[in-house]
Amino acid sequence: MWKSRTMILLSFLFMLIALFIVEPVTVHACSCAEPPSIEDQMNRKTAIFTGKVLSLTKPDKGKFWSSADPVKAQFEVKTVWKGKLGSQTAVYTALSSASCGYEGFEVNKEYIVFAYGDPDRLETGLCEGTKTLASAKEDLKALGAGYEPSKEPISGEASYEMSTSKEETDNRLIIIGLCAVILIAFLLLVLALRRRRS
Template structure:
């Protein structure tokens, strides 16, 4: 009995002792492969622009903190890729641990590399987004861009225009049909 108790005690002491000897590794939830070249950035991105950050709004989409996001509203100054109005919204994860871009500050200018649907642009830690002060090399490589269209943020999207046109045409046809039926009755 004594041998068995000693054996169990030695095993527990060994395991407990290794906790102080073994150093935990630092693990990053999000790590970037390295800064991509401008040429590598152009193809996969939906939009590349320079703009002044107007507002930041943090929102939590669910019970899990990592699902929280930041909504960044920009005044667009120069565009190199994409079709943007004078103001646009870009989303990012709240934390850099979830590959979100944490460096946004209101009233600062940024060069933003965004991906995703044009109606919901997103950026992140590994996308190349940075302040214009630290992006002089990128700005030089991109060259002259173009100004945004003068469409306001309250612009009507194409689907709304199509729906209104279809409704107008349908209403016109209905009125013509009613008038035609009245003339036949006389």
């Protein structure tokens, strides 16, 4: 009797801890509509620029990962048509095209990038019009003359990354705290059951 109660309580404890630790992974299928016109792109996007990929930072594929996990592409900006960009900027995209991520980025290759989102965290994807510079002749012709990026560094990205890492740390501390409370409650329950039996 005692062993079966203990097993039920342990099973309940593990399920409860799993609810706090395991995050659900959302799966998306990506299908793109008709590519937007350059006029639409100028109206909708936060930034439009050409640049060379200096580095790619992919997420660690640990136990839990998603096709939507972000990849960071660091660009040396060459020409800008929209947005206030420094000589270097980062653009994020989903890891896989299954989640509408742009998988074509390669270090030392040049691209035209159509980015949306907050100016401090630009994002692009499979359906945004981003492509290699070699295949962007029509887009470049329609865009016309652009302007050079700012010579001064644009702030914001570092503070965004710091706030994101602080948020992740806070979430981990909350989860650890909840697990500790559950464990203490379980131990108190086991002690109470033992006292009742004796």
